Amino acid sequence: MAIKYKTKFNERCYSLLVKVPKGKVTTYKEIAKKLNSKAYRAVGNAMNKNPYAPRVPCHRVVNSNGEIGGFASGVKKKIEMLRKEGVDISKKNKIDLKKYLYKFN
DNA sequence: TATTTGACCAAGA
DNA sequence: ATCTTGGCCAAAT
Numbered sequence: 713m714a715i716k717y718k719t720k721f722n723e724r725c726y727s728l729l730v731k732v733p734k735g736k737v738t739t740y741k742e743i744a745k746k747l748n749s750k751a752y753r754a755v756g757n758a759m760n761k762n763p764y765a766p767r768v769p770c771h772r773v774v775n776s777n778g779e780i781g782g783f784a785s786g787v788k789k790k791i792e793m794l795r796k797e798g799v800d801i802s803k804k805n806k807i808d809l810k811k812y813l814y815k816f817n
Numbered sequence: 818t819a820t821t822t823g824a825c826c827a828a829g830a
Numbered sequence: 831a832t833c834t835t836g837g838c839c840a841a842a843t
Contacts, residue, residue, distance in 0.1 A: 721841085753839060754838090755825080758841085762824095776826065776827095
């Protein structure tokens with residue numbers, strides 16, 4: 713059975729997210745901006761619900777200030793995943809957005 | 818329908 | 831640099 717889209721907004725978030733390549737990250741703000749909106753928080757909420765768990769790389773979404781942000785299954789898990797994908801994270805759990813930020817255009 | 822919630826962000830003290 | 835405050839928006843309750 714095909715995916716049943718509850719809301720368009722969330723679906724757009726997921727659609728954008730799957731475009732983020734491995735080894736890169738994006739931010740809640742960038743996603744919202746791409747949707748012509750300022751719904752940073754709504755984006756975060758969408759990720760938290762995360763109906764499409766493994767197919768949507770929600771672990772590649774971080775805060776605009778470079779901090780990791782949150783993760784439904786624990787921030788620790790998120791960090792490990794990112795490291796596995798080649799993203800270097802400093803001890804303070806921060807990401808160098810200059811290096812790893814992916815923009816949608 | 819109204820209120821609350823949240824994995825946010827920017828600016829101010 | 832850290833902490834607080836207010837604002838922002840969609841989804842869930």
